[in-house]
Amino acid sequence: GDSVTQMEGPVTLSEEAFLTINCTYTATGYPSLFWYVQYPGEGLQLLLKATKADDKGSNKGFEATYRKETTSFHLEKGSVQVSDSAVYFCALTYLNAGNMLTFGGGTRLMVKP
Amino acid sequence: KAGVTQTPRYLIKTRGQQVTLSCSPISGHRSVSWYQQTPGQGLQFLFEYFSETQRNKGNFPGRFSGRQFSNSRSEMNVSTLELGDSALYLCASSLGANQETQYFGPGTRLLVL
Numbered sequence: 015g016d017s018v019t020q021m022e023g024p025v026t027l028s029e030e031a032f033l034t035i036n037c038t039y040t041a042t043g044y045p046s047l048f049w050y051v052q053y054p055g056e057g058l059q060l061l062l063k064a065t066k067a068d069d070k071g072s073n074k075g076f077e078a079t080y081r082k083e084t085t086s087f088h089l090e091k092g093s094v095q096v097s098d099s100a101v102y103f104c105a106l107t108y109l110n111a112g113n114m115l116t117f118g119g120g121t122r123l124m125v126k127p
Numbered sequence: 128k129a130g131v132t133q134t135p136r137y138l139i140k141t142r143g144q145q146v147t148l149s150c151s152p153i154s155g156h157r158s159v160s161w162y163q164q165t166p167g168q169g170l171q172f173l174f175e176y177f178s179e180t181q182r183n184k185g186n187f188p189g190r191f192s193g194r195q196f197s198n199s200r201s202e203m204n205v206s207t208l209e210l211g212d213s214a215l216y217l218c219a220s221s222l223g224a225n226q227e228t229q230y231f232g233p234g235t236r237l238l239v240l
Binding site for chain 2: 046048050056057058059060063065103107108109110111112113114115116117118119120
């Protein structure tokens, strides 16, 4: 079945460091890909999405490119802030699955001042 | 526009009891999905409703059930609670039927003693 694999955390960075969180997927068909972020004590918020190969999603300085050839959707940010500390989830959904999301295990990011 | 709301936010029950959780989607959204989040299993899909019909169901026992009303509000019910049902239950709503962005509520934290 479909699955999403994320790098295990926690990832600890200093403020202004470069961030990469790896995400790879296995899926039949052509999924849409998402990154969600969860701040402590809150639900999930959509960070960015991409619906087809080579699409780049971006938001709040975060970017991810849908790479069909490597089945990847890695999250990047050039300069992280303390306020970016959260858990990040990569997810996919595909046609004929309605809106059902399959999530990766999540990656906790801790940014130190 | 108001976001997804879930009630109650916190709940404590004992084994064997049953519980009902409620979710009000964003106005105009017709799809409601439910997810269970635990430290061990991560985020797992429970079920999705669209226009009062269950379209997808995750791999959970029959003790977990749900429904959607004509105003798109949804409830999920868990009967004969077990300790392992302790989790954060997240509801998400979407505007359309397929591969749509899901907007999550803050969740209901259920503790089973």
